Amino acid sequence: MDVQDATDREPAVPLGAPLTDPAGFVALYRRESPMLLTFCARRVLDAETALDLTAETFAQAFRGRRGFKGATEVEARAWLLTIARRQIAAFLRKGVLDRRLVERVGITVPVLAPDEIAEVERRAGLPALRGALGAELAKLTGEQREALRLRVVEERPYAEVARSLGVTEATARARVSRGLRAMGAALEPRRLNGGEER
Amino acid sequence: MSDPDRTLPALERLGEELERVAYAAGPAARRRRRAGRRRAVPLSRRALILALVGAVLVAAAAVAATTGLLSTGAPLKNPAGVGFSPSRGEGVPIASSVRLSSIRVADPAGGPPWGLRTLKTTRGLGCVQLGRIYHGRLGVLGQDGAFAGDGKFHERSPGVLSPFDCQTPDAAGRTFLAGVLHGLPASGLMEGCNHVARSDPKACPPADLRIVFYGLLGPRATAVTYLDSAGRVRVQRTVGPDGAYLVVLPPSATHPAGTALGFTPSPATGLRSVRYRDAPECRLVSPRRRGGARRCPLVGFVHRASAPVTTAQVASPVRVHVSRRVRTQVPPARLHLPAVHVRRVTAVFRARVAVHGAGSGYVTWFVVHGCRDAYGTITPTDRDIAAGEVVSVSSDVPTACHGTITGTVSYHQAGPEPANGPPGILLPGKGPKVGTFSAPLP
Numbered sequence: 001m002d003v004q005d006a007t008d009r010e011p012a013v014p015l016g017a018p019l020t021d022p023a024g025f026v027a028l029y030r031r032e033s034p035m036l037l038t039f040c041a042r043r044v045l046d047a048e049t050a051l052d053l054t055a056e057t058f059a060q061a062f063r064g065r066r067g068f069k070g071a072t073e074v075e076a077r078a079w080l081l082t083i084a085r086r087q088i089a090a091f092l093r094k095g096v097l098d099r100r101l102v103e104r105v106g107i108t109v110p111v112l113a114p115d116e117i118a119e120v121e122r123r124a125g126l127p128a129l130r131g132a133l134g135a136e137l138a139k140l141t142g143e144q145r146e147a148l149r150l151r152v153v154e155e156r157p158y159a160e161v162a163r164s165l166g167v168t169e170a171t172a173r174a175r176v177s178r179g180l181r182a183m184g185a186a187l188e189p190r191r192l193n194g195g196e197e198r
Numbered sequence: 199m200s201d202p203d204r205t206l207p208a209l210e211r212l213g214e215e216l217e218r219v220a221y222a223a224g225p226a227a228r229r230r231r232r233a234g235r236r237r238a239v240p241l242s243r244r245a246l247i248l249a250l251v252g253a254v255l256v257a258a259a260a261v262a263a264t265t266g267l268l269s270t271g272a273p274l275k276n277p278a279g280v281g282f283s284p285s286r287g288e289g290v291p292i293a294s295s296v297r298l299s300s301i302r303v304a305d306p307a308g309g310p311p312w313g314l315r316t317l318k319t320t321r322g323l324g325c326v327q328l329g330r331i332y333h334g335r336l337g338v339l340g341q342d343g344a345f346a347g348d349g350k351f352h353e354r355s356p357g358v359l360s361p362f363d364c365q366t367p368d369a370a371g372r373t374f375l376a377g378v379l380h381g382l383p384a385s386g387l388m389e390g391c392n393h394v395a396r397s398d399p400k401a402c403p404p405a406d407l408r409i410v411f412y413g414l415l416g417p418r419a420t421a422v423t424y425l426d427s428a429g430r431v432r433v434q435r436t437v438g439p440d441g442a443y444l445v446v447l448p449p450s451a452t453h454p455a456g457t458a459l460g461f462t463p464s465p466a467t468g469l470r471s472v473r474y475r476d477a478p479e480c481r482l483v484s485p486r487r488r489g490g491a492r493r494c495p496l497v498g499f500v501h502r503a504s505a506p507v508t509t510a511q512v513a514s515p516v517r518v519h520v521s522r523r524v525r526t527q528v529p530p531a532r533l534h535l536p537a538v539h540v541r542r543v544t545a546v547f548r549a550r551v552a553v554h555g556a557g558s559g560y561v562t563w564f565v566v567h568g569c570r571d572a573y574g575t576i577t578p579t580d581r582d583i584a585a586g587e588v589v590s591v592s593s594d595v596p597t598a599c600h601g602t603i604t605g606t607v608s609y610h611q612a613g614p615e616p617a618n619g620p621p622g623i624l625l626p627g628k629g630p631k632v633g634t635f636s637a638p639l640p
Contacts, residue, residue: 017304020225020226021304021308022220022223022224022225023304023331024304025220026213026216026220026302027303027304029216030437033209033212033213037206051208051209054212055212058216105219106219107212107216109215110207111208112208113208116206116207120206
């Protein structure tokens with residue numbers, strides 16, 4: 001299940017307090033941080049990196065909270081996930097963590113204890129995911145793997161991907177989308193921990 | 199660490215960091231949308247300067263309005279005549295035990311969030327204080343008739359205690375307490391507007407009342423569920439090792455404002471359920487159902503294992519003295535009650551077992567059957583007592599009562615689990631008997 005799909009289907013619960021209000025921002029953290037940590041962990045396959053990315057995402061959200069235009073919890077979650085996706089993409093592209101905003105905002109990122117690392121990995125389903133990824137990657141053709149690396153990891157535009165692979169842009173798009181579809185089922189969380197039940 | 203509902207300690211610590219930074223920064227003014235890039239008629243230089251000055255003034259006014267609303271007023275004090283001492287009543291807070299919980303809940307009408315503070319007292323009680331949080335301080339707002347509606351923040355020091363704030367902790371020193379307030383003024387203070395009588399000209403407008411469920415559920419509680427104003431089930435994870443929870447709602451058909459208050463060691467009403475780690479979820483039933491409300495079990499509560507005190511240990515002669523002097527008690531004018539003439543009856547006994555803390559004490563029961571209506575009072579000692587100390591307990595009996603006054607002194611000891619209500623409420627006849635007394639009334 002895609003996180004964005006899940007947020008789209010949730011009822012539009014208004015934010016109790018705007019994100020510009022300290023209470024509103026803290027509530028956003030309490031509501032979304034477990035989900036965001038799992039979201040990051042499933043994409044970088046590492047608990048400590050995921051916590052760093054979660055911290056950097058919230059630091060960036062805090063710096064940009066005045067720019068948030070939404071009014072519901074779903075919109076706030078979607079906004080946060082957009083920031084997180086950019087953080088993850090930058091990390092995968094550069095291979096190093098960006099801690100500039102965490103440092104600028106003045107947040108100390110805690111160190112995960114060994115049992116916490118195991119817990120994050122368990123909640124994110126990483127042991128099973130790693131196995132599934134290996135199997136899924138093996139299923140991809142070499143061209144699909146290369147197309148995914150250029151487009152998803154290096155975030156190159158499709159025209160550039162096409163040039164690198166020596167194919168048309170349409171073919172490059174097809175290879176990437178097929179590769180993503182094959183990988184998607186393994187990368188996305190099976191279930192989200194919602195804040196509401198019926 | 200295997201419970202999916204439990205917040206990771208690392209996320210808790212990161213949350214505390216963010217909270218510190220967020221509250222230090224204060225409210226952020228929302229960024230205004232950029233003006234259109236193209237204008238049909240370009241502004242003149244003078245008009246541009248005026249527009250800029252105007253924008254700065256508007257922004258300054260907005261900031262002033264926000265900060266002015268939250269300027270600080272006089273601190274909240276205990277009611278006149280109510281004082282606390284280290285060895286009486288609830289005792290006084292132990293400074294090193296005072297903690298502001300990181301839990302914050304937005305008020306439905308905005309403004310400072312709601313929060314909780316926990317503390318221990320010199321008489322061994324654990325207490326939870328509810329209030330509005332501003333700049334890391336707990337207090338109340340000057341609105342809804344409180345502090346003459348001055349619109350300011352009034353800090354509540356830990357020493358402003360209510361008996362309902364406290365409970366006897368478990369053997370591990372953890373406090374378990376569940377508060378329910380069906381109609382607390384949004385100020386955070388049960389004073390000001392009349393939150394009970396709707397016909398009172400000073401009645402609180404319903405929109406200014408809040409339905410509040412709060413407390414500490416212990417280290418194994420992971421979440422509470424409740425119905426929001428629209429009747430949807432909501433989940434709130436507990437915060438911190440004490441299992442703190444706090445729900446603040448506007449009155450609604452689901453949770454109408456009323457006069458109901460409840461203070462129990464674990465939730466009995468208000469919430470929908472409590473979830474625990476390694477224990478079944480506790481579903482709360484409606485108190486209107488057959489059998490009435492039932493408290494959730496105290497999951498994680500470490501029972502006290504003190505040896506029970508026996509009658510042989512506390513038995514002692516009780517002397518009684520009836521004063522000849524008649525005094526007049528004048529009830530407060532607002533009660534419109536006539537003055538009452540009374541004489542003081544005093545029971546005196548030697549306490550053979552010491553009292554240290556609010557978990558135990560001596561209780562004296564005075565009864566007169568010769569009144570028009572039977573007269574009886576229950577008087578707890580409500581203070582620390584040394585072993586061997588001579589204790590005097592008094593009751594003011596109306597002079598309209600004749601015949602014989604009888605009474606019983608017993609020793610009360612907190613059970614393995616805390617009882618409902620404040621720990622100072624001790625029922626007579628439950629504990630070992632110190633002695634009985636009787637004396638003729640004039």
